[in-house]
Amino acid sequence: MITHYALYKIMLLIRRFEERLLAEFGTGKLTGTTHVCIGQEADAVGVLSVIDLEDVVFSNHRCHGHFLAYGGEPYRLAAELMGKSTGLVGGRGGSQHIQWHNFYSNGIQGGITPIAAGMALAEKALRTGKIALVFIGDGTLGEGVLYESLNLASLWELPLFIVLENNHFAQTTPVEISLAGSMAGRFSAFDIPVWELESSDVLEIRSIAAKTVDFIRSSGRPGCLILHTNRFAAHSKGDDTRSPEELERIRVVDPLSIHGKRLTAEERDNAEQEVIAIIDDAFNRADSDPYPILPTEDAI
Amino acid sequence: MPTVLESLNNALHRVMENDDRVYVLGEDLLDPYGGAFKVTRGLSTKYPAHVLTTPISEAAIVGLANGMAMRGLRPVAEIMFGDFVTLIADQLVNHAAKFNWMYNRNIKVPIVVRTPMGGRRGYGPTHSQSLEKMFMGVPGLKVVAPNTLGDPGQLLESAIADDDPVLFVEHKLLYPRSLLEPGQGDLIDFKVHESGETYPNFILNIPNQVPQLTLATYGYNFELARAAVLNLLMEYEVFTEIVLFSQLSPFDLKILFESLQRTHRLLTVEEGTLSLGWGAELAARAAERVNGLMIRRVAALDLPIANTKSLEQSILPSVQDITSAALRLTERKGEVHDYI
16 A cells, blocks of 8 residues: 555656746756746656556656656656756657657657557467556547547547646637537547546545556446646746736645645655655766667668 | 460469468458459468458557467458558567567567558549558568569569568559560560569660669659660660569669660669658668769659549659769760759
């Protein structure tokens, strides 16, 4: 049984890691773009706490939290974000395109859903007992290929776990002006059962995720978990059009303070120190690593 | 000799017999129909669990194939008409073609996407195109096209065994054609040299004659090219060396450069539209390598392909177009009708 402390520590690790990487953009050690999940950490940690390391996970552009909650190494992620040869994929992918063990991410909306369905099909065909998890967002609901995938996942009874994180904004566009009809209805129309929760409490998310996963493992069929959440930070960098008042209102519901109440002040301090040590180590080591050079076989 | 269709169908039967990892997926694949062009006929009867007939969802067909391939299977996806590759472009370009290199060579995506391209059957603007040029030059993606000279079934088996994603382009008019035998029929006067690659390219020439031009082509247009080359030989005593490609992208043009060192004249023949096409890239690469090169391209006009035969024939390249272009290239243009 995973402890309250362990759940808190991994959420804190994600939070402090992403705060650090945003800060490193200012120092010039990171370039390009990134998408942080600050405010949504309980989704990643709650869901992945009931997923086995051997299960298959396909994440999206906002993948750092999923990766760290999956059990990925902060140092390898930091090195990837800095574009170093020791990064998860040698600096080739950066923030949105990482891969390690059975974890994958890509930066195209919707396109990863049929791939995750195909992975679920392969695991079922090869009788591995693994399930495939795909993280999508409210913005992904605009992509047509999602519905092609849902149809086939249900029709072919694929062990696909769809986690929809509704953070209410696709970049700057609120869901209210981009979505008609029901969110859950999109899945139930394909006979995919839906579990739905509005919460930033990691224990509640973990509990409902466990129910969804139990259904998928026991039935071999797809299941969907809709998590209504809040993104505290900008979509990527500096593209937040929400008012300070709105952000203040959103930030009241903080997964760290919700779950932190279950720990003592001393435990929270310990977690803080442990996490800062891990992150300092990750970024410092990555900083001194070399940049990759193009392999000779590619330079023709 | 078997037909191209039989060769491809036999190959699928062979690989499914021998390799449990192979799955075939696409629209209308089930017997008795067996696929729109019958390439998958008989498979669903013999291997029902490995033939997945799908709804009309091209992006998901290739998307699922990608996922299956990344987790240890060898999927062969069929896209019913080549025109529909626009619907799978995201899966090929931003997923299948990216993953191996982008993930630092840690992940393989061994998919084959088979699709019939090409016109001359009166199917009109959206069922007759040769769109493969849109996917040539996409890093990480191979484009391969069978012809009647190589063994199409062997080519398909090689594509299935390939660890990289392959777009396998089958011209519709090739299906009923019988495979050629070197030294027989059309090829009686020709010597055939095969390159040693996984997807072999070929040089065809007439022994003891000095070729005056090099004709580069692929797929069904090799049939038209052969007719034109025989015509050039019989009517005009122009000797042509044909370079026939099976692998269209990425480019391996060694065999072409060798031929051009002999002829210094390049004629490219393709059924895709002329502008920014396969021939244009071949011409550019050849011009960078061979001094004093003269070039002509034969391709479809930059128009949609009309439904009615009279217009379709004017839009797509013909034997006469190839003959005329070859004569212009060899400075014998006075002898033919000036059609351009």
